[in-house]
Amino acid sequence: MTTKAQNRTTPLTVISFALVGLWLVLAAFPFIWTLWGSFKVQADFFSKADWTNAIFGVFTTAETGGPFTGKGYYGAWVQEEFWHSALNSSIVVFFTVCISLTFGTLGGYALARSGFRYAFWILMAALVFRAMPHITLVSGYLLPFFEWNIWGILPTTIIVLVAINQPFTLWMLHSYFQNIPKDLDESAMVDGCTRFQAFRFVIVPVMWPGVITTGLFSFLLAYNDFAVTSMLLSGENETMIPAIASFLGTTQVEGNVMFAVAAVVSATAPLFVLILFFQRQIVSGLTAGAVKG
Amino acid sequence: MKHRTFFWFILPTLSAMILFIALPIVSVFIQSLYVQHEQVLVVSESCGPFGCTETTSIDAEATAKIREEQPLGQFNGLKTYTNRSHLAFAEVGEAWRESQDWGTFLDAVMDLPFYKALIFTLTYTAVVTPLVLVLGLAIAVGVNKLPKVIKGPSIFVSLLPFLVTPLVGSLILFWMVDGDGIIGATLQILFDDPSLSLKASTPLTWIMLMVYGVWHTLPFSFITFYAGLQTVPQDTLEAAQIDGASKWQTLISVVVPHLMPLVAFVTLMLLMDNFRVFEPIVSFSAQAHATSLSWFIFNDLRESGNPLYGSAGATSILTIIGVVILLTPVLIRTWRDFNRKVH
Known part of the structure; x- marks a missing residue:
């Protein structure tokens, strides 16, 4: 119920509205600007003399005949073979998400149902592992991986990303399973199920909302990773994010910055779609750990 | 939950974390105790009409061989931790003694890469x-x-x-x-x-x-x-x-x-x-x-x-x-x- 007193305009309200407005502009503008600019030529995207060039595409019209050009995208996807990196990215992300969810549900369920002291220690260790910068672990991988000759291939990277993902997945699913009443699987066990059968036939059918939310975050971790993929993958197996980083080195010299701009927009597009469809799950996932403490 | 069942449920995730998070930390620690081999140098003397000159060159083959045999490098103890690129105790101590005020001390410390x-x-x-x-x-x-x-x-x-x-x-x-x-x-x-x-x-x-x-x-x-x-x-x-x-x-x-x-x-x-x-x-x-x-x-x-x-x-x-x-x-x-x- 809102009363008149609550709706009264005070300086505080004005300030907070202004702040929200400012934030929304700051959050959205860089993306809109880069998306729009990716269809221009470099002289327009970096238009020092007159910023309206970037909007109307004066140089783009002069160079290509129209106000929009797909040259950057052609250069990135076809010339620089960005499609190859995109393919690698989808393989890595798909397998990372599937494997880490499988491992995570089993482990998270066990932790949620076990009151033993070692369950607590596993969770604490996971918290410390979660806080470790990924690059510190990478420095431990390189030498053994070179020795065993498994450096540079996709499966190695997938399993490493799965492992790095585990602490987070465990915490998330552990707190989700704790919210599923114990009686559910325990009554199944009274009826003669083994623990695994109870899990398979009683818990699995009701766990999907939590698993999907966790899966979204596993996806983001694998998709956004730069430290692991850039150090552990060889040139031809590169995923999208390290590919963009290496574009920077090569294209800046050749004056093909627009290739990198197009690649950046292409890499952001899937995330945009993800937020569009899963906004509610992402928000609930972000706050899940918080509300339960 | 019984210990046995717990073990089987937790096994995949625990082994992933031990193999790829806990062991790498150990491996990182061991690595940090070693340092790269220096390049094997060969000193050769070439004598000409104006006397002999000594030239030092890198024996690439021997260097590659020793690196192949001991990929970790040679044992260095904790010296890597205290050298100039890391904790740099010697350099910090020197800066502390020599600088008159906080500003110059901080400047000196900011020159050290780790700090x-x-x-x-x-x-x-x-x-x-x-x-x-x-x-x-x-x-x-x-x-x-x-x-x-x-x-x-x-x-x-x-x-x-x-x-x-x-x-x-x-x-x-x-x-x-x-x-x-x-x-x-x-x-x-x-x-x-x-x-x-x-x-x-x-x-x-x-x-x-x-x-x-x-x-x-x-x-x-x-x-x-x-x-x-x-x-x-x-x-x-x-x-x-x-x-x-x-x-x-x-x-x-x-x-x-x-x-x-x-x-x-x-x-x-x-x-x-x-x-x-x-x-x-x-x-x-x-x-x-x-x-x-x-x-x-x-x-x-x-x-x-x-x-x-x-x-x-x-x-x-x-x-x-x-x-x-x-x-x-x-x-x-x-x-x-x-x-x-x-x-």
């Missing part, structure tokens, strides 16, 4: 974390008052900077603050200085990186606080109003205390994430003015052809120690909570 990275990482964490907390709360309170129709879209827009790939997000900003980009060019006009470049000066680079940090992590605190605001009990709010509290007073004395557990959680997450700041430095090519611990390790490993495993290992161990120190208060608190629940 340069450490100081930036700590400053970044210490500046970005509180800013994000306060601004996030302010925006959450603002959005909470918006009409329902705008709430959804505004949350959608806010999620973008948080979920975007850090490398990509910082690149987008980097192009905009470029001297020829829209923000960079506007700043040049505003300050009437055509040579103004955010990339060329150390303080401006630091500010730019921190602005990126706030932009990137603000949505997380905003959304968590926004969710928390939905659970503030209406009765208490009304009671405060009846007692004549102003909006500001209500916010400070009712809403903020209610959100305190959330503040602790958000602070913990922000500390962990800010401490590993890495990608923006790559994107902004800011290494000349600002390096972080993560970037320092990355750079050692990137050393083309001859990665400095020992040096990277030592920095990694020091970073891990830093993370543990950062987490100690949380770990102690969780331990107490757990004990209270059990007994």
Whole structure:
């Protein structure tokens, strides 16, 4: 119920509205600007003399005949073979998400149902592992991986990303399973199920909302990773994010910055779609750990 | 749950974590005790009509052979930790003795690569974390008052900077603050200085990186606080109003205390994430003015052809120690909570 007193305009309200407005502009503008600019030529995207060039595409019209050009995208996807990196990215992300969810549900369920002291220690260790910068672990991988000759291939990277993902997945699913009443699987066990059968036939059918939310975050971790993929993958197996980083080195010299701009927009597009469809799950996932403490 | 069943359920995830997180830490530690082989040098004497000259050349074959046989390098003990690129006790001590005031001492310390990275990482964490907390709360309170129709879209827009790939997000900003980009060019006009470049000066680079940090992590605190605001009990709010509290007073004395557990959680997450700041430095090519611990390790490993495993290992161990120190208060608190629940 809102009363008149609550709706009264005070300086505080004005300030907070202004702040929200400012934030929304700051959050959205860089993306809109880069998306729009990716269809221009470099002289327009970096238009020092007159910023309206970037909007109307004066140089783009002069160079290509129209106000929009797909040259950057052609250069990135076809010339620089960005499609190859995109393919690698989808393989890595798909397998990372599937494997880490499988491992995570089993482990998270066990932790949620076990009151033993070692369950607590596993969770604490996971918290410390979660806080470790990924690059510190990478420095431990390189030498053994070179020795065993498994450096540079996709499966190695997938399993490493799965492992790095585990602490987070465990915490998330552990707190989700704790919210599923114990009686559910325990009554199944009274009826003669083994623990695994109870899990398979009683818990699995009701766990999907939590698993999907966790899966979204596993996806983001694998998709956004730069430290692991850039150090552990060889040139031809590169995923999208390290590919963009290496574009920077090569294209800046050749004056093909627009290739990198197009690649950046292409890499952001899937995330945009993800937020569009899963906004509610992402928000609930972000706050899940918080509300339960 | 029986110990046996627990073991089988936890086995896959535990073995993944032991193999790829716990063992690498051990491997990093062992690496940090070794140092690369030096190149095998051959001294050969060539005598000509004007006397003999000694030339030193690298025996590539022998060097490759010894590196092949002992990939770890030669044992170096803890010397890597104390050398000039890491803790640099000797250099710091010298700077302490020789410098007259704090300014010169800090300058001398900032020249040492490890301290340069450490100081930036700590400053970044210490500046970005509180800013994000306060601004996030302010925006959450603002959005909470918006009409329902705008709430959804505004949350959608806010999620973008948080979920975007850090490398990509910082690149987008980097192009905009470029001297020829829209923000960079506007700043040049505003300050009437055509040579103004955010990339060329150390303080401006630091500010730019921190602005990126706030932009990137603000949505997380905003959304968590926004969710928390939905659970503030209406009765208490009304009671405060009846007692004549102003909006500001209500916010400070009712809403903020209610959100305190959330503040602790958000602070913990922000500390962990800010401490590993890495990608923006790559994107902004800011290494000349600002390096972080993560970037320092990355750079050692990137050393083309001859990665400095020992040096990277030592920095990694020091970073891990830093993370543990950062987490100690949380770990102690969780331990107490757990004990209270059990007994």
